[in-house]
Amino acid sequence: MKLQDRLLFNWQVLNRHPLRTSLLLLTIALGVASVIMLTSLGEGARRYVDREFSALGNQLLVILPGKTETTGAAPPIYGTSPRDLTLEDAQTLSTISSVSKIAPIIAGTARVEYHSFAREVITIGSNADFFPIRNISVALGRKLPEDAGEKASPVCVLGARLKQELFGNSNPLNQWLRIGDRRYRVIGVLKERGESLGLDLRDMVVIPVRSAEMLFDSPGLFRILVELDHPDSLEYTKAKIRTLISRRHEGEDDITLISQDSMVSTFNQVLTSLTAAVGGVAAISLLVAGILIMNISLISVSQRRLEIGLLKAMGASAADVRWLFLGESLMLTASGALLGVIAGETIIAVALRLIPNFPFAVPLWAELAAVLTALISGLVFSWLPASRAAQLDPVEALRGAG
Amino acid sequence: MITLEAINKTYEVGGAPLHALQQINLDIKDAEYLAITGPSGSGKSTLLNMIGLLDRPDQGRYLLDGVATETLNEESRARLRRQKIGFIFQAFHLVPRLTAYENIELPLMLAEHSRAVRREQVNQVLDQVGLLSHCQQRPGQLSGGQMQRIAIARAIVMRPQILLADEPTGNLDHRSGEDIVELLESLNQQGMTVLMVTHNPELAQRATRKLTLVDGIIVGDEHLTSPKQ
Numbered sequence: 001m002k003l004q005d006r007l008l009f010n011w012q013v014l015n016r017h018p019l020r021t022s023l024l025l026l027t028i029a030l031g032v033a034s035v036i037m038l039t040s041l042g043e044g045a046r047r048y049v050d051r052e053f054s055a056l057g058n059q060l061l062v063i064l065p066g067k068t069e070t071t072g073a074a075p076p077i078y079g080t081s082p083r084d085l086t087l088e089d090a091q092t093l094s095t096i097s098s099v100s101k102i103a104p105i106i107a108g109t110a111r112v113e114y115h116s117f118a119r120e121v122i123t124i125g126s127n128a129d130f131f132p133i134r135n136i137s138v139a140l141g142r143k144l145p146e147d148a149g150e151k152a153s154p155v156c157v158l159g160a161r162l163k164q165e166l167f168g169n170s171n172p173l174n175q176w177l178r179i180g181d182r183r184y185r186v187i188g189v190l191k192e193r194g195e196s197l198g199l200d201l202r203d204m205v206v207i208p209v210r211s212a213e214m215l216f217d218s219p220g221l222f223r224i225l226v227e228l229d230h231p232d233s234l235e236y237t238k239a240k241i242r243t244l245i246s247r248r249h250e251g252e253d254d255i256t257l258i259s260q261d262s263m264v265s266t267f268n269q270v271l272t273s274l275t276a277a278v279g280g281v282a283a284i285s286l287l288v289a290g291i292l293i294m295n296i297s298l299i300s301v302s303q304r305r306l307e308i309g310l311l312k313a314m315g316a317s318a319a320d321v322r323w324l325f326l327g328e329s330l331m332l333t334a335s336g337a338l339l340g341v342i343a344g345e346t347i348i349a350v351a352l353r354l355i356p357n358f359p360f361a362v363p364l365w366a367e368l369a370a371v372l373t374a375l376i377s378g379l380v381f382s383w384l385p386a387s388r389a390a391q392l393d394p395v396e397a398l399r400g401a402g
Numbered sequence: 403m404i405t406l407e408a409i410n411k412t413y414e415v416g417g418a419p420l421h422a423l424q425q426i427n428l429d430i431k432d433a434e435y436l437a438i439t440g441p442s443g444s445g446k447s448t449l450l451n452m453i454g455l456l457d458r459p460d461q462g463r464y465l466l467d468g469v470a471t472e473t474l475n476e477e478s479r480a481r482l483r484r485q486k487i488g489f490i491f492q493a494f495h496l497v498p499r500l501t502a503y504e505n506i507e508l509p510l511m512l513a514e515h516s517r518a519v520r521r522e523q524v525n526q527v528l529d530q531v532g533l534l535s536h537c538q539q540r541p542g543q544l545s546g547g548q549m550q551r552i553a554i555a556r557a558i559v560m561r562p563q564i565l566l567a568d569e570p571t572g573n574l575d576h577r578s579g580e581d582i583v584e585l586l587e588s589l590n591q592q593g594m595t596v597l598m599v600t601h602n603p604e605l606a607q608r609a610t611r612k613l614t615l616v617d618g619i620i621v622g623d624e625h626l627t628s629p630k631q
Contacts, residue, residue: 005511016499310495313456314509314556315484317477394456398491399447 001320010328024293025336028378031286032340032370033347038282039366040348042275047359049267053260059228060133060260061237063245065220067254083249084220087209091149092248096240098233099226103130104149106212107222112205114166114177121162122204123179125212133225136201141173141188144208152210157188161202179205180215234259279366283373289336290377293329297385301325301392308389309397318390325386326379333378337371404430404453404564404595409462411448411618422448424618426462430597432563435590437609438599445618446599447568453597454487454566455479467563484513488557490586492569494549496541496556503528503537506556513560527555531585547578554585558594565589567598571605583608 014021065085090104106125111118127149131137143157156179163172172186184207193201213219228237238257246253308321348360409426412419422445430436438446451457455471464471466482496505503524510520528534531551541549550570557565567586571579583605590596606612614622
């Protein structure tokens with residue numbers, strides 16, 4: 001039997017049993033659509049994290065005090081350190097040729113007061129490079145002065161919400177406020193950007209690192225952010241930093257280096273396997289659809305015994321009969337899968353409009369895997385019924401007896 | 403040319419062997435009109451299925467146009483059925499979801515004929531059985547006589563040498579049955595070998611040769627002169 005005639009024959013069967021056909025189509029389409037939608041959630045989460053990290057700029061290296069032997073897990077936030085990282089350590093790094101920007105950071109919480117308003121907020125001590133490295137810009141005024149790394153000047157830059165809380169809608173520039181027990185002049189307000197790597201940029205204040213040293217009365221840096229001038233120089237720079245710091249720390253390699261790449265790839269790995277797992281769970285529904293197809297095909301084979309006997313009497317071979325039944329199920333699963341892809345994509349398109357912030361996206365592999373799983377499950381589960389039909393004895397089938 | 407030599411066939415029925423056919427020897431020439439009669443369970447249908455290559459003998463030889471068929475594999479037997487044999491059944495066995503036209507088209511599809519050829523052949527046989535105007539109707543919309551005509555059209559659309567009819571009038575009233583027999587006889591006159599299993603003695607008497615089976619054994623083989631000729 002020619003392929004186009006087989007397709008015609010299958011089409012006639014499906015077309016003339018509309019209820020049975022549409023129910024089966026629905027189960028397959030649901031399965032495929034759920035795989036697509038669930039994986040799009042996982043993939044969306046991955047892209048979201050990816051976007052967050054790349055908002056930090058391209059080549060970032062974070063130096064933490066203390067040596068923490070961890071791999072794969074989330075970056076250790078507080079390394080236990082026998083020896084502090086100091087501002088002098090940070091300044092030495094500028095001798096490395098591949099380093100373009102360095103931002104030493106001291107962090108802590110301090111009480112910020114203006115007239116009768118007071119708030120306890122995160123206070124960051126850093127230099128002018130902190131802004132480009134973290135990709136933050138000011139909405140009003142200017143960022144920290146260029147000499148903020150060396151000189152303790154009484155100036156500060158406010159987060160957008162903090163400014164709103166303390167000053168309302170009036171202009172905060174050149175106003176004096178109190179942080180801890182010292183007075184600072186407001187020179188800028190950060191642009192609203194929300195959270196970045198768990199730090200709420202709206203609710204903080206940035207002051208020169210030397211001022212922070214005095215404010216918190218500690219020479220120890222919380223961390224040092226280093227931006228490279230070229231992504232290829234990552235390994236070279238890491239080695240160079242280790243040598244420089246250990247020379248200053250009496251030969252001890254007591255720092256932890258985290259590159260942006262390693263953070264991103266860790267998250268990527270975690271979220272990709274999560275996506276695959278979620279997709280796999282959804283794929284179980286395709287298995288269920290397959291079993292349903294097997295059931296219905298078995299019923300159909302026993303209802304169509306006469307027809308099968310007749311086909312054989314008319315000269316259909318066992319292979320012809322087998323392919324007629326397999327083809328029917330393949331045609332069904334292929335159309336169901338197509339409908340599922342269309343439905344899934346449509347729902348994602350709608351979700352993207354409703355929640356524009358979350359980058360829902362279907363990975364191509366998930367789409368292919370969903371369609372392929374549907375087809376394979378259709379083929380595998382109709383194999384038994386099709387074989388039964390192919391092996392049916394025409395004499396018995398035509399007699400109509402069991 | 404059909405030659406059966408010492409054909410035996412045994413079925414298991416309820417654990418006991420049933421000799422459906424015993425030592426059957428039979429020669430059927432081209433364009434013969436043969437009626438097979440006998441009581442129920444005498445092996446008439448088994449003989450018909452054997453000749454139609456639906457069943458295989460346990461022992462014996464079956465030559466169809468000089469080809470030994472009992473050793474052929476299932477594919478080759480299917481091909482022979484497709485090319486040389488047409489079946490007609492008591493219960494018509496039309497596929498209910500397909501129109502008259504599509505039912506008749508099936509054997510041509512199995513033989514991989516092109517659409518254009520199919521259209522021509524189907525319309526020709528529809529015309530031959532006088533149902534060209536009913537070609538788009540489903541079996542459910544046709545009378546018994548009309549269904550059997552469609553079934554005959556399907557059986558002859560491949561221009562087979564041999565037409566096997568198992569009680570073709572069994573489900574029909576007298577008038578429709580008469581029409582069907584006349585149709586079969588006209589096909590026989592055009593050179594087709596017609597083998598008809600029937601209970602009806604009147605019908606059997608119209609054939610040119612009458613075979614009587616009892617318990618799987620041929621007990622009578624008469625050559626008749628049809629009253630029509």
